[in-house]
Amino acid sequence: MPELPEVEITKRKLGPLLIGKRILPARNAAHSAAGGNLGRKILGVERLGKAILIRLSGGKILAFHQRMSGKILVAEKDFDSKHVRFKYKLSSGKNLIFHDVRKFGVRWYGTAKKVLSDPYFLRLGLDPLEIDFKKFKELLGKLKGGIKAALLRQDILAGVGNIIADESLWKAKIHPQKRIENFSEADFKNLFAALRFILEKSIKLGGSTMRDWYHPDNTKGGYFAQRLIYGRANEKCKKCGKIIIRMKAAGRGTFICTKCQPFKQE
């Protein structure tokens, strides 16, 4: 599932392909899913949590959440696939496409007020790239229980998913089930630094393409090949050489090194 880095890449690549172009009137039923945004000019592309917001003339927003398997492409006119859920003709001669194999993706369209009052946006926490250490500690420090579950809460930090959580916890040498109430100042500091490092590195490498997600120009992200621990069960830990294990934490498949991330009941 696309996480913060993948949605950030989507935003950065969509911008130059869309801003200043128009969405043209639709001719057939499949295209008319575009609804009332026909003929509108594209003014900007933003990211909020894991959602992409396309700001249109007339105060309208077209937004997408890629969820499990969605991807947003700017493709040639003749691009076709049975997994195309929404297709918009652009004045550039290309098409803006929402491609979604598993159909869990979400599209919103309407006035900015209407779209942003959807519960998804109302409940979003803060962006981990936009907060400082003090805010990070304040947000997490008020919670109790295992740290991985807290990192995955979109109403606390928006955009962190399973890959970023595992990578950051390993880098910070913190067990995913370590309880926040037992965190030292050093734990908060190490985790904040690790989270920022992983997010920035992943964005720099173009995010993670595991299966379905690709960049809007249909190229792949390079982070997955260089990931530190996620999905590496039975391989050696890059820090200490111990074999990485897969466990369950926060209800999710979780990868840890038991030597670098020891679990002490405190």
Ligand SMILES: [Zn+2]
């Ligand atoms: Zn290790």
